[in-house]
Structures are given as C-alpha cells and as structure tokens.
Amino acid sequence: MGRSQTYNDETDHAEWLVRCTGCGFRQRNPRPDYCQRCGSPLEVELDYGEDLQAEQLFDGCITDLWKYGSLYPVSLSHSVDLSLGEGGTPLVRISKAAQQIGVEEAWCKCDHLNPSGSFKDRSAAVGVAWARERGYPGVICASSGNAAGAAATYAARAALPAYVVVSSRAPKSKLGVAVAHGARVFSVAGDFSRAFAAAREAAAEVGLANVTTTYVNCYAYEGNKSVAYELCEQMEVVPEWVVVPVGSGPLLYGVWKGFRELRRFGLVDRIPRLLAVQPEGCAPIARAFAAGEEVKPWSRVDTVVSGLDDPLQGYERDGMLTLVAVRESGGAALAVPDAEILRAGRVLAREEGLFVEPAAAASVAGAAAAKRSGYIDGSGAVVCLLTGHGLKYQRESRDQAELETVGDEVELARAIEKDLGKYA
Numbered sequence: 258m259g260r261s262q263t264y265n266d267e268t269d270h271a272e273w274l275v276r277c278t279g280c281g282f283r284q285r286n287p288r289p290d291y292c293q294r295c296g297s298p299l300e301v302e303l304d305y306g307e308d309l310q311a312e313q314l315f316d317g318c319i320t321d322l323w324k325y326g327s328l329y330p331v332s333l334s335h336s337v338d339l340s341l342g343e344g345g346t347p348l349v350r351i352s353k354a355a356q357q358i359g360v361e362e363a364w365c366k367c368d369h370l371n372p373s374g375s376f377k378d379r380s381a382a383v384g385v386a387w388a389r390e391r392g393y394p395g396v397i398c399a400s401s402g403n404a405a406g407a408a409a410t411y412a413a414r415a416a417l418p419a420y421v422v423v424s425s426r427a428p429k430s431k432l433g434v435a436v437a438h439g440a441r442v443f444s445v446a447g448d449f450s451r452a453f454a455a456a457r458e459a460a461a462e463v464g465l466a467n468v469t470t471t472y473v474n475c476y477a478y479e480g481n482k483s484v485a486y487e488l489c490e491q492m493e494v495v496p497e498w499v500v501v502p503v504g505s506g507p508l509l510y511g512v513w514k515g516f517r518e519l520r521r522f523g524l525v526d527r528i529p530r531l532l533a534v535q536p537e538g539c540a541p542i543a544r545a546f547a548a549g550e551e552v553k554p555w556s557r558v559d560t561v562v563s564g565l566d567d568p569l570q571g572y573e574r575d576g577m578l579t580l581v582a583v584r585e586s587g588g589a590a591l592a593v594p595d596a597e598i599l600r601a602g603r604v605l606a607r608e609e610g611l612f613v614e615p616a617a618a619a620s621v622a623g624a625a626a627a628k629r630s631g632y633i634d635g636s637g638a639v640v641c642l643l644t645g646h647g648l649k650y651q652r653e654s655r656d657q658a659e660l661e662t663v664g665d666e667v668e669l670a671r672a673i674e675k676d677l678g679k680y681a
C-alpha cells in the first residue's frame with residue numbers, strides 16, 4: 258500500500274467521517290483539532306456496514322486491542338506491526354479493597370499493565386497508527402507524564418519522531434519512558450493547560466499530528482473504546498458501575514462510546530453507570546456535576562495526583578463532553594481528597610498486590626465516596642479502572658521507603674522472626 262506524504266494528500270485509505278459534538282458539522286478527515294465553526298470537540302462516526310460479524314468478533318477471548326481493529330479509524334494493515342500487545346489487560350477481583358468501598362463485588366481492570374505502564378497506550382497506539390497512515394512527518398503531545406511515554410513508545414515503533422510538551426508540574430520520574438524511547442521533551446512554565454496550548458499551536462505551525470490524549474485528537478481517543486469491548490468479553494453481565502479517574506475524560510467517554518456500540522450490535526442490553534473521579538484540588542467536572550451547571554475552568558490546581566491535575570483552561574468543552582456521558586449513563590462525578598486517594602493506593606498495594614500510581618487509586622477512593630454518598634448501592638458489580646503503574650513513581654516510592662540496616666545474617670534472622678511473630 259502506498260503512503261501519502263503529507264496529511265492532506267489523496268490517499269488510498271478509507272475516509273473517516275467526523276462530526277462536531279457541538280454543532281453537528283460533518284467533514285471528512287479533518288486534522289485533529291476542535292471544530293473550526295464552534296470550537297467543540299470532534300467525534301469519529303464509523304459506519305460498520307453490514308459485514309461486521311459482531312457475534313463472531315466478540316467470541317469471549319481477549320488478545321489485544323487490535324482484535325477489534327475494524328472498530329477504529331485506521332487500516333489494520335497499517336497498524337498491526339506497531340503492536341506491543343496493548344489492551345487485553347487482566348480483570349482481577351478485589352476483596353479487601355471491596356470491603357473498604359463497601360460493596361460485595363468489585364473488580365480492577367489492570368490497565369497499568371499496558372506496555373508503557375498506562376492506559377494511554379490504547380489511544381497512543383491508535384493515534385500513532387492513524388498519524389503514520391495519514392503520512393504525518395511526526396507526532397507531538399502535551400502530557401503530564403503517561404501520555405508522553407505512550408506516544409514515544411509507538412512513535413519509536415512507527416519510526417516517527419516524537420515531541421513532548423510537559424508542564425513544569427509533571428513529575429520527572431514519569432518522563433523517563435519518553436526519554437528512553439528517544440522523544441524530545443520540552444517543558445513550559447505553568448500547568449497542563451499551558452503545555453496543551455503550546456503543543457496544539459506547534460502542531461498546526463509545523464504540521465505534526467497532535468496525539469495529545471485529551472479530546473483534541475478524535476481518532477486517537479477511539480482506542481479507549483477497547484476497555485468497554487474487553488469488559489464485555491471478560492464479564493458475564495454488564496457491570497453496574499465503571500469507575501474512571503478523570504482529567505478531561507476521554508477515557509470515560511471512550512468507555513461510554515464503546516458500550517453504546519455494543520448495545521447497537523445487540524451484545525449488551527444496557528450501559529453501565531459511569532463514575533468520574535477527580536481530586537478535590539482540581540475537580541472542574543465534579544464541581545459542575547454537583548452544581549448542575551456547565552463545566553468551567555479550574556483556577557488554582559492544588560493536588561499531588563499528577564495526571565488528574567488538568568484545569569481545562571481554554572478547552573472546558575472537553576469537560577462538558579465527559580459530563581454528557583456521565584449524565585446520560587445515569588452516573589456521577591465526585592471529588593475526593595488527596596489523602597483518601599493515597600490511602601486507597603496503599604490498600605491496593607498491600608492488600609491486593611496492585612502497585613499503581615495515585616491517579617489510578619483514585620478510582621477505588623472514588624468508589625468508596627460514591628458508596629458513602631448513596632450513588633453506589635452495593636448490589637451490582639463495580640469495576641475500577643487502574644490507569645497507571647506505580648513503578649513510574651519509583652523515585653518517590655524509594656525516597657519514602659523506610660530501610661532497616663542489619664549487621665549480619667543472625668541479626669537479619671532475628672529481625673524476621675520477631676516480625677513474623679506479629680502474624681502468629
């Protein structure tokens with residue numbers, strides 16, 4: 258297959274119809290950005306046609322997200338060689354953490370086990386495959402850490418240069434993945450919204466594919482639908498709730514869109530209620546949900562939960578789209594204090610063997626808050642999405658570790674015996 262040399266060349270590939278979620282304006286293959294007419298996020302409208310054999314496709318086995326390749330806006334022949342096995346992550350039942358939440362049946366979808374250590378691999382794999390297919394000379398993204406690593410991973414596989422723009426708030430330990438894969442990382446002063454604006458302007462100026470994992474790239478965030486596809490195959494019944502840590506929220510939207518497709522295919526009869534969880538120090542969507550108002554930008558970010566510290570300055574309509582999915586699913590958006598998020602992270606690590614970053618633990622903390630406030634009644638299954646691995650916080654974890662020095666093997670054995678006594 259030939260490849261186009263510039264992003265607007267005539268190609269031999271399928272055309273993707275894209276619709277504005279605000280004014281409904283439709284166009285074919287627009288560059289990734291917001292609607293030129295009204296500024297709202299765009300959404301791909303895929304026509305699956307008559308030949309989609311949904312029941313055969315959803316056969317109860319999961320492999321990776323390319324199993325559902327015909328449901329994304331990319332050509333499979335341009336995508337499979339990029340794959341590192343992203344998606345297809347384990348769904349594990351949690352018991353101790355379920356007690357903390359206050360429900361009988363709770364599960365964790367382990368997206369921290371994706372190749373670069375976060376759920377961002379789902380949108381990055383699809384986004385980079387799309388960018389290569391359209392002939393872009395390189396990719397750029399704004400990131401608080403995880404998306405940078407994911408974009409750099411797949412750009413390396415696609416032999417495309419990757420440029421990353423981070424806010425000065427981004428933890429350095431999370432940027433190691435991007436640097437290892439050869440991405441050039443630029444830092445701009447300010448919060449994530451500043452990095453977002455800089456990447457968006459540079460993409461337009463230089464002609465790069467903007468694969469930032471907000472709603473700005475409607476092709477890339479289609480990859481998030483795979484979470485819904487996999488849950489459909491991994492669970493016997495549709496869960497009552499799916500709990501999603503949210504910055505701007507394309508993961509939550511992707512889960513919602515995926516389940517709506519499954520309902521259209523006749524594979525599920527309902528859509529789970531969606532719970533968006535944000536830290537109290539940056540909760541523009543939760544605040545709008547509580548007040549029954551529109552999403553407004555957050556003025557002063559004050560949270561240690563990196564990855565969920567997106568104030569939506571200048572693109573608050575992203576938050577509105579997330580809120581639409583929350584409301585239409587019959588769900589909720591809640592804010593939880595950092596301390597509860599960190600405590601949930603400790604429970605997951607110590608009681609469940611799940612080492613995740615604070616942003617991921619926010620799902621469990623949020624589920625507990627939703628149970629306390631009566632949104633979750635505890636009767637059906639609750640699925641918490643674990644979005645990012647704890648290993649990328651290695652430096653922080655190591656600094657916190659309390660190491661005990663022993664003089665010799667005798668002292669070591671005594672210390673262990675004494676400790677074991679606590680469990681007897």
Ligand SMILES: [Zn+2]
Nearest residue numbers: 277280292295
């Ligand atoms: Zn529009």
